[in-house]
Amino acid sequence: MTEKILEPWKTLAVRKVYTSPWVDVSVLKIRLPDGHIVDDYHQIDLPGFVVVFAQVSNGQVILIRQYKQGIHGLSLCLPAGAIEEGEDPLSTAQREFLEETGYVSDEWHRLANLVTNTNYGCGTAHVFVAKNARWYAEPNSGDLEEMQVTLLSPTRVLEAIRSGEMASLSNAAAVTLALNSIINPSQST
Amino acid sequence: MTEKILEPWKTLAVRKVYTSPWVDVSVLKIRLPDGHIVDDYHQIDLPGFVVVFAQVSNGQVILIRQYKQGIHGLSLCLPAGAIEEGEDPLSTAQREFLEETGYVSDEWHRLANLVTNTNYGCGTAHVFVAKNARWYAEPNSGDLEEMQVTLLSPTRVLEAIRSGEMASLSNAAAVTLALNSIINPSQST
Numbered sequence A, B: 001m002t003e004k005i006l007e008p009w010k011t012l013a014v015r016k017v018y019t020s021p022w023v024d025v026s027v028l029k030i031r032l033p034d035g036h037i038v039d040d041y042h043q044i045d046l047p048g049f050v051v052v053f054a055q056v057s058n059g060q061v062i063l064i065r066q067y068k069q070g071i072h073g074l075s076l077c078l079p080a081g082a083i084e085e086g087e088d089p090l091s092t093a094q095r096e097f098l099e100e101t102g103y104v105s106d107e108w109h110r111l112a113n114l115v116t117n118t119n120y121g122c123g124t125a126h127v128f129v130a131k132n133a134r135w136y137a138e139p140n141s142g143d144l145e146e147m148q149v150t151l152l153s154p155t156r157v158l159e160a161i162r163s164g165e166m167a168s169l170s171n172a173a174a175v176t177l178a179l180n181s182i183i184n185p186s187q188s189t
Helices: A089-101 A154-163 A169-183 B089-101 B154-163 B169-183
Strands: A010-019 A024-031 A037-045 A049-056 A061-068 A073-077 A080-082 A107-117 A121-135 A147-152 B010-019 B024-031 B037-045 B049-056 B061-068 B073-077 B080-082 B107-117 B121-135 B147-152
Touching: A010 B010, A049 A089, A049 A169, A061 A089, A061 A154, A080 A089, A089 A107, A089 A121, A089 A147, A107 A169, A107 B107, A107 B121, A107 B154, A107 B169, A121 A169, A121 B107, A147 A154, A154 A169, A154 B107, A169 B107, A169 B169, B049 B089, B049 B169, B061 B089, B061 B154, B080 B089, B089 B107, B089 B121, B089 B147, B107 B169, B121 B169, B147 B154, B154 B169
Parallel strands: A037 A121, A049 A121, B037 B121, B049 B121
Antiparallel strands: A010 A024, A024 A037, A049 A061, A049 A080, A061 A073, A061 A147, A107 A121, B010 B024, B024 B037, B049 B061, B049 B080, B061 B073, B061 B147, B107 B121
C-alpha cells in the first residue's frame, strides 16, 4: 500500500439551485488536488437532527410506531427531531423525547455526531443516550405523524433492524452504537 | 398509553422541483389520516448505495482515508459506493470493495437495508459484511477522491466513531451493526 498525502478539495463557486424552508440544494464547482475541475458536485442542506436511544430502569427501549413518508409505510422509530434555530442539540433531544413519548430522564449522554451523507451532506445526526427514563406526561408532539409509544427489549430492537421493521439508518446507528457502548463501557466517553 | 390505529398518508400530487443525474427533489401534496392537507412535503431521491464492513482473517477492519466533501475534511471510511442502474446490491458491494481497497472475499453477508432519511428519503443504504478478506490487486476506484487504504482493529474503529474521525452515519451504522452481530451471532441472519 502506497502512503499518499491526502489533500482537501477546493470549492471555486457555489450556485444555489433549489431553496425552501426545509431543503436547500447547491451545485459546487470544485478543484480536485490533481487540478481536475468538477462543475456539478451537489450539496444538500437539511437541518441537523437528534436521535434518542432511551431505556427505562429495566432496560427496555422507548420507541414510537408511526407512518414515515420516506419509507412509504409504518416504522418502528426512536424519538427524534430537527434542531430548531439557535437550539442546543441536547435541549432538542430532551424536548423531542418528552413531546413524542411523554418520558423524561436525568441521565443524558452524547454518543456521536454523524454526517448523513459524506458526499452531499444532508444534515448531521446528533446521537444521545438517556438512561433510567420515567413516564412524566401524555405525549404531545405536534408532529404530522400519528404516534404510538411502545417499549421493547434491546434484543427485540436489534431484530427489528435486521427485519426492516426499524428501517431508519440513523435509528439503526443509534441503537447499535448505544448497545455497543453498554457492552463495551470502557470505550464510551 | 392509548392504542391507536396508525394509517398511512395519501399522496395527492407530486411536483418535481429539481432534477439532475444525481439528485432529484420533489414536493408532495399529502393528505394526513385526519384529513389535514400538507402542500409542501419534500422528497429527495438519491441513488441507493452499499457500505461494506470487511475484516481480514485476524479481525482487522479494512478502511479508507479520504477527503469527503460532505464533511469538508478527511475522514476514515468504509468501502462504499452507489448502486448502478440494474446492478444487484451485492455485486455493487463486491465491485466497490475491490476497486477501492484491492481486497476480495468469498464470505459475504447482507446485514440490513436502511433508509437514509425517513422523512425525505435520500436513498437506501445496503449494509454488507465480508469476512476473511484477502489482498488481490492494487486498488483502482476511478472515484474523484484520493484514497489511502488502512487496516485497524474493531476497538480502534469504534474510537474513531466516537471521536469524529469516522463521521459518516452509514459507516457508523455498518460498523456497530456488524460488531453487534459478531457479539450476538444468534441474532444474525
